[in-house]
Amino acid sequence: MEPTRNKIIADFLAHNADQSAQFTSPDQTLSRRQHRAENPVAIAAMKCMDGRINLSFITGFPIGIIRPFRNLGGKFDIGGHFGELLLNWVMRAVAAGKDSIVLVTYHWSRGATERGCKGFHCNVDDAIAYTTDLVRDVEEVFGARHEVVYPVQVGIETDEDALVFHGSGKTLDLSKVTSDDRDTLRIALESLYPDMKRRMIESLVNLCVGNIRHISAIRRAARPLADIDHKETMLGVGPGFNWFHLPNQMLIVGPYSYDLAEPIAVAGKILLNNIESGSVSKEDGVALLTSATYWDEGPEKTRAAMKARSLMRFARATLEEKVPDLMPYLDFGAGILNENTILFTPVEFDK
Ligand SMILES: [Zn+2]
Incomplete structure (x- = not known):
C-alpha cells in the first residue's frame, strides 16, 4: 500500500512543477503583467476551504488574477490576522491606482442539502446571514460608500458552479441567465450595485460572462453526480x-x-x-x-x-x-x- 499512497504527493509535486514552468514562461509572465496593467480593478475572494470551490476555474479567469483567501465555511475574522492580510492586499492595489472588489462567498447545492457547506452544517440560510455580516465588516473598515473597495456577497451553487450575486435586497442568479450579452449583464449588475463605479461593474461583467460560459459547458458535459460531491x-x-x-x-x-x-x-x-x-x-x-x-x-x-x-x-x-x-x-x-x-x-x- 505504501508506494501507491506516496503517489498522491508525487502527482502533486509533478503538477506543481508543470504549473511553475507555465507560470514562469515568457508568455504567461507577460500576459499576467499585461492583464494587471490593463485592469484597473483588483479582485480578492474570501471562500470556503471546500475543494469544489474554484473561482478561476468557474469564471475562466487567468490563474493568479483573483487573490483567494480560504478558510472553513469562508468564515473570516477581520479583527484577526486575516484582516491584516486583507488590509495589505488592498493597500497594494491602492498604491497601484486600482479599485478593489472583495468577493465574500458562501456555497450550497441545489440538488441536495447535504452536499452543501460543512462549515455551516449545510444550512445555506446561516451561510447567507454570516456573509451578510462579513460584507458589513469589510464596509466598516474600507468605507460604506464603496469609493475604492467594494465587498460583494456571492453564492456559489456547486452542482452547476453557478454564481449568485446579492445586492440591494435582490439577487442575480447566473444559472437563470442564458445570454452572455454584456449590456444586459451591466444593467442587471447596476441595479444590484447602484453606487458601483463603472470600471468595477465592468470587472463583474467579465466574471459573469466567464461563469455563464462555464455553466453552459457544465450542462453540455452533464457532469456525473460523483464529480459534484x-x-x-x-x-x-x-x-x-x-x-x-x-x-x-x-x-x-x-x-x-x-x-x-x-x-x-x-x-x-x-x-x-x-x-x-x-x-x-x-x-x-x-x-x-x-x-x-x-x-x-x-x-x-x-x-x-x-x-x-x-x-x-x-x-x-x-x-x-x-x-x-x-x-x-x-x-x-x-x-x-x-x-x-x-x-x-x-x-x-x-x-
Ligand atoms: Zn464549505
Missing part, C-alpha cells in the same frame, strides 16, 4: 497552495482562525468520509500537506521551512486526536513555496 484526496494547510486549481482534489485551510484545530478537524472528517463512502479508494489513501511561502533567499526562506514543519506538527497532532480513524490512510508532505516562481520545494520533517 466531495472527492478530495489532499488537505493543504498553510498559505502556499493558491496556485493549485484542479477542482475537487484539495481542501485548503489558510491559517487564519484563532482555533486552527476546528477547520483541520472538519477537513479531516471530509477526507475520512471520502474514503468511507468509496469516492476515494483505501489503497490510494489521502495526504496532509503543509506549506509556507517566501520571496527572498536567506532567513525568509529558512523561516518558511520552519513554519511548514510547525504547521505539520500541529495539523498532524490535531488529526491524530480528532480524526484518529483517518491516520492509517494518511501520507504526509511539507514544503515551501517560492512566490516568484510558485515552485514548491519539499522540506524534511520528523515523521
Whole structure:
C-alpha cells in the first residue's frame, strides 16, 4: 500500500512543477503583467476551504488574477490576522491606482442539502446571514460608500458552479441567465450595485460572462453526480497552495482562525468520509500537506521551512486526536513555496 499512497504527493509535486514552468514562461509572465496593467480593478475572494470551490476555474479567469483567501465555511475574522492580510492586499492595489472588489462567498447545492457547506452544517440560510455580516465588516473598515473597495456577497451553487450575486435586497442568479450579452449583464449588475463605479461593474461583467460560459459547458458535459460531491484526496494547510486549481482534489485551510484545530478537524472528517463512502479508494489513501511561502533567499526562506514543519506538527497532532480513524490512510508532505516562481520545494520533517 505504501508506494501507491506516496503517489498522491508525487502527482502533486509533478503538477506543481508543470504549473511553475507555465507560470514562469515568457508568455504567461507577460500576459499576467499585461492583464494587471490593463485592469484597473483588483479582485480578492474570501471562500470556503471546500475543494469544489474554484473561482478561476468557474469564471475562466487567468490563474493568479483573483487573490483567494480560504478558510472553513469562508468564515473570516477581520479583527484577526486575516484582516491584516486583507488590509495589505488592498493597500497594494491602492498604491497601484486600482479599485478593489472583495468577493465574500458562501456555497450550497441545489440538488441536495447535504452536499452543501460543512462549515455551516449545510444550512445555506446561516451561510447567507454570516456573509451578510462579513460584507458589513469589510464596509466598516474600507468605507460604506464603496469609493475604492467594494465587498460583494456571492453564492456559489456547486452542482452547476453557478454564481449568485446579492445586492440591494435582490439577487442575480447566473444559472437563470442564458445570454452572455454584456449590456444586459451591466444593467442587471447596476441595479444590484447602484453606487458601483463603472470600471468595477465592468470587472463583474467579465466574471459573469466567464461563469455563464462555464455553466453552459457544465450542462453540455452533464457532469456525473460523483464529480459534484466531495472527492478530495489532499488537505493543504498553510498559505502556499493558491496556485493549485484542479477542482475537487484539495481542501485548503489558510491559517487564519484563532482555533486552527476546528477547520483541520472538519477537513479531516471530509477526507475520512471520502474514503468511507468509496469516492476515494483505501489503497490510494489521502495526504496532509503543509506549506509556507517566501520571496527572498536567506532567513525568509529558512523561516518558511520552519513554519511548514510547525504547521505539520500541529495539523498532524490535531488529526491524530480528532480524526484518529483517518491516520492509517494518511501520507504526509511539507514544503515551501517560492512566490516568484510558485515552485514548491519539499522540506524534511520528523515523521
Ligand atoms: Zn464549505
